[in-house]
Amino acid sequence: MRYMAVVSYDGTNYHGFQSQINAIGIQQVIEKAFRLMTQTEIKIHSAGRTDKGVHALGQVFHFDSKLNIEPQTWVRAVNQRLPLDIRVKKIKPVKSDFHARHSAKSKTYKYVLAKKPSTAFSKNYEVYIPNLNIEAMNDALPHFIGTHDFKGFCQYVKDKPTIKTIYKATFKETKKHYIFTFHGNSFLKYMVRSMMGTLIQIGLGKLESTIVKEILETQNRSLAGKTAEARGLFLVKIYY
Amino acid sequence: MRYMAVVSYDGTNYHGFQSQINAIGIQQVIEKAFRLMTQTEIKIHSAGRTDKGVHALGQVFHFDSKLNIEPQTWVRAVNQRLPLDIRVKKIKPVKSDFHARHSAKSKTYKYVLAKKPSTAFSKNYEVYIPNLNIEAMNDALPHFIGTHDFKGFCQYVKDKPTIKTIYKATFKETKKHYIFTFHGNSFLKYMVRSMMGTLIQIGLGKLESTIVKEILETQNRSLAGKTAEARGLFLVKIYY
Numbered sequence: 001m002r003y004m005a006v007v008s009y010d011g012t013n014y015h016g017f018q019s020q021i022n023a024i025g026i027q028q029v030i031e032k033a034f035r036l037m038t039q040t041e042i043k044i045h046s047a048g049r050t051d052k053g054v055h056a057l058g059q060v061f062h063f064d065s066k067l068n069i070e071p072q073t074w075v076r077a078v079n080q081r082l083p084l085d086i087r088v089k090k091i092k093p094v095k096s097d098f099h100a101r102h103s104a105k106s107k108t109y110k111y112v113l114a115k116k117p118s119t120a121f122s123k124n125y126e127v128y129i130p131n132l133n134i135e136a137m138n139d140a141l142p143h144f145i146g147t148h149d150f151k152g153f154c155q156y157v158k159d160k161p162t163i164k165t166i167y168k169a170t171f172k173e174t175k176k177h178y179i180f181t182f183h184g185n186s187f188l189k190y191m192v193r194s195m196m197g198t199l200i201q202i203g204l205g206k207l208e209s210t211i212v213k214e215i216l217e218t219q220n221r222s223l224a225g226k227t228a229e230a231r232g233l234f235l236v237k238i239y240y
Numbered sequence: 241m242r243y244m245a246v247v248s249y250d251g252t253n254y255h256g257f258q259s260q261i262n263a264i265g266i267q268q269v270i271e272k273a274f275r276l277m278t279q280t281e282i283k284i285h286s287a288g289r290t291d292k293g294v295h296a297l298g299q300v301f302h303f304d305s306k307l308n309i310e311p312q313t314w315v316r317a318v319n320q321r322l323p324l325d326i327r328v329k330k331i332k333p334v335k336s337d338f339h340a341r342h343s344a345k346s347k348t349y350k351y352v353l354a355k356k357p358s359t360a361f362s363k364n365y366e367v368y369i370p371n372l373n374i375e376a377m378n379d380a381l382p383h384f385i386g387t388h389d390f391k392g393f394c395q396y397v398k399d400k401p402t403i404k405t406i407y408k409a410t411f412k413e414t415k416k417h418y419i420f421t422f423h424g425n426s427f428l429k430y431m432v433r434s435m436m437g438t439l440i441q442i443g444l445g446k447l448e449s450t451i452v453k454e455i456l457e458t459q460n461r462s463l464a465g466k467t468a469e470a471r472g473l474f475l476v477k478i479y480y
Contacts, residue, residue: 010360055361084363120250121295123324125361 003074004062004094005044010055010085011230012124017049017059026050026086030061033081038067047100047107047238051190053230055125058089060238062100100238106167106185108236109192111228113178113200126177127232132203134178137171140202143212144169144182144195151219153195154188162188162219181236193228194221201225243314244302244334245284250295250325251470252364257289257299266290266326270301273321278307287340287347287478291430293470295365298329300478302340340478346407346425348476349432351468353418353440366417367472372443374418377411380442383452384409384422384435391459393435394428402428402459421476433468434461441465 007030015023019031027044034042046061069077074091082088097103114128144166151162168183180199182192198215201207207225215223247270255263259271267284274282286301309317314331322328337343354368384406391402408423420439422432438455441447447465455463 008360010363084358085360087357087360117327118324120248120325120327121365123250 001066001068002062002064002094002096002098003091004060004098004100005074005088006090007059007061007086007088008055008057009059009087010124011050011053012055013085014052016052016054017046017056027061029083029086030078030088033078034063034065036081037077038065040065040067045100047104048187048235050233050235051193051230054233054235055231056235058237059235060100060104060240062094062098098240103240104186104238106183106239107187108181108183108239109187110179110181110234110236111192111196112232112234113180115176115178122176124231127229129200129203132178132200133205134171134173134203136205136209137180137199137203140199140209140212141169141171141180143209143216148216149219150188150191150216152215152221152224153198154191154221155194156221157189160188164188164191190227192233193230194224196228196232197225199225200228241306241308242302242304242334242336242338243331244300244338244340245314245328245332246330247299247301247326247328248295248297249299249327250364251290251293252295253325254292256292256294257286257296267301269323269326270318270328273318274303274305276321277317278305280305280307285340287344288427288475290473290475291433291470294473294475295471296475298477299475300340300344300480302334302338338480343480344426344478346423346479347427348421348423348479349427350419350421350474350476351432351436352472352474353420355416355418362416364471367469369440369443372418372440373445374411374413374443376445376449377420377439377443380439380449380452381409381411381420383449383456388456389459390428390431390456392455392461392464393438394431394461395434396461397429400428404428404431430467433470433473434464436468436472437465439465440468 009026014026017026019025019028030044042063042065044061044063071092075088078088112126114126118128147165149163166184170181172179202209249266254266257266259265259268270284282303282305284301284303311332315328318328352366354366358368387405389402390404406424410421412419442449
């Protein structure tokens, strides 16, 4: 039977979603919890990797198991065997052709900038950069929307297509934060952080708002701002 | 010149305030930051220790330095050399007879219980215990107020006086939390966590509300509930 699961995690103490040699990945921790729970080997397949230090509110993965267990029982039993910084929110049976990555239609990421210096308690979940011109960043934001070649806004991997569509790029101000949200069909490695790094340079007055358009047209990564820090980035939701 | 400082810290990754052999204490991290900043040895004296995993919003310490530095410069320069989970909030010159511990008049601690299971992001700063009878806990709470022998509510250290005064013991419910706050002249090792452990047992229906009075009268620690977990405890403020 195939199951899909929604999981949230605090990425602070992990080397990303995917298991790596000599570094603990979130995938390996979840697979271990399933092993402890079911006494069987369960391999999980995520909608996509997140990098070291990146958080997720609604990452999705699928897995196969012969065990016919009630959704709520799955959730409770696996959470009991997971560290508290990884919480499975939902598990439900799906059709056998469901695939967490291939079936995904789109994804939302948000990037959280703090309005004031981080406290001892907030520092893993936001990035504080003083004296940002938020208006200039907002002027640049709509330029990301649409179908573009994002080769200049990612860590390029040979032969991997870099043309992606951003459906929405929005800005929200809360009491403590400036939140930038990106909804797109799919995202490349370091793409959101590279986009944010460029927006931050615009906010600091070191780059013009028009640079976004120029990078999208020229695919020249050397024009982009430094990749923004992982701890401000949250994978919010995967749409199917 | 003598200075007093207010510091907040996330206790999650430290073995308490005091430096220990083979374990990093918050004190040693702050002293190292001062050393890096001033190129001199500065010993800090706190208002009291906090245990492993306990947090502080307003811990206080004093230190002596010949350097005549502006308060804001002290704060900025030491914070630049501190990890982000320790943040100095204030440094100001004080009279030479000020002593962070001896001059302290009273302290406030709060203990944070979660109303719902912790998320991956909240788990270090609250404790979730299902099915608590909050009314029963509130019935027991006023029994702590006043001057009592708290020997039954602490880890007893020989020859250390155990008579303490609790001025206020209050309960507050927020959207996500049940918060218990204790204001007292001083606190013994594990005292708040031992009081909370007993309140939790009352909330679970395993102990009667009257047990608080009984433990205070008999000083019988074996009647008290298990010491509550460190991660729900915050040192809020030191009063001078």
